[in-house]
Amino acid sequence: MARGQKKDLMRIACCVVERMANLIAVMQDAADQVSCGVPLENVSVGSYQIYLAKKEFNDDESEQAESVVCVMDYEDFIRILENTAAGQGVCLDELSELEVVMPEAEFGEDLVTGGFGNFKGISVQVRNDCLEELMQAVCRQFEACGLELSCVGEGDVLFRLPLQERI
Numbered sequence: 001m002a003r004g005q006k007k008d009l010m011r012i013a014c015c016v017v018e019r020m021a022n023l024i025a026v027m028q029d030a031a032d033q034v035s036c037g038v039p040l041e042n043v044s045v046g047s048y049q050i051y052l053a054k055k056e057f058n059d060d061e062s063e064q065a066e067s068v069v070c071v072m073d074y075e076d077f078i079r080i081l082e083n084t085a086a087g088q089g090v091c092l093d094e095l096s097e098l099e100v101v102m103p104e105a106e107f108g109e110d111l112v113t114g115g116f117g118n119f120k121g122i123s124v125q126v127r128n129d130c131l132e133e134l135m136q137a138v139c140r141q142f143e144a145c146g147l148e149l150s151c152v153g154e155g156d157v158l159f160r161l162p163l164q165e166r167i
Contacts, residue, residue, distance in 0.1 A: 006133075008088070008090060009130070009133055009134050009137045010137055011088060012081075012084055012085050012088050012090060012134060012137070013134060013137035013138045013140070013141045014141060015084050015087070015088060016080060016081060016084045016138050016141070017138065017141040017142065017145065019080060019084055020080070022046075023048060023070060023159065024142075024145050024147065026045050026046055026048055026050070026070075027048075027050065027068055027070055027147065027159060027161045028146075028161065029043070030043045030045055030050055030068045030161075031067075031068045031161045031163055034052060034068060034163060035163050040052045040068070048070050049070060049071045049072075050068055050069065050070050051068070051069045051070075051071070052067075052068060052069070053066050053067045053068070053069050053160070054066055066162065066163060067160050067161055067162045067163055068160075068161050068163070069158055069159065069160050069161075070158070070159040071156050071157070071158060071159075072156070072157045072158075072159070073155065073156065073157070074151060074154065074155050074156060074157050077157040078131075081131065081134055081135070081138065085134065090130075092130060092131050092134070100123070101123045142159070146161055146162075147159050147160065147161050148160040148161075148162075
């Protein structure tokens with residue numbers, strides 16, 4: 001990727017974090033309150049789904065709060081990325097590429113030419129390297145705010161803020 005494009009991605013990543021500043025503030029406030037002993041149920045989190053991740057100790061079955069976690073739908077997160085990029089003049093959909101992988105030809109003893117065995121093994125995938133690089137840049141920006149960002153399965157994005165860093 002060209003140097004100018006990387007600057008554009010970093011600018012867009014910063015705008016994504018700015019756009020999600022309310023989520024970050026709510027999570028930081030929840031982490032601060034929980035680390036001071038306030039139960040998460042008593043913390044105002046607005047419309048966000050925020051959970052408390054706990055670490056279990058095997059010897060005495062006690063638990064210790066480890067982090068606050070917010071869950072967001074993957075499609076909603078991608079929509080935020082796309083809308084923010086579009087606001088910065090970058091259309092991520094236009095940067096998508098269609099990748100088709102054909103199977104290896106199968107040759108038999110009596111065949112002069114190869115066949116493709118009923119097209120087994122063909123795969124078609126939409127690939128967007130720019131979106132992947134933007135997601136990595138956004139992850140780095142969230143890490144600078146103390147949050148860990150991870151995609152879980154096919155449907156959720158988790159934002160995790162460890163409590164030990166907040167104490």
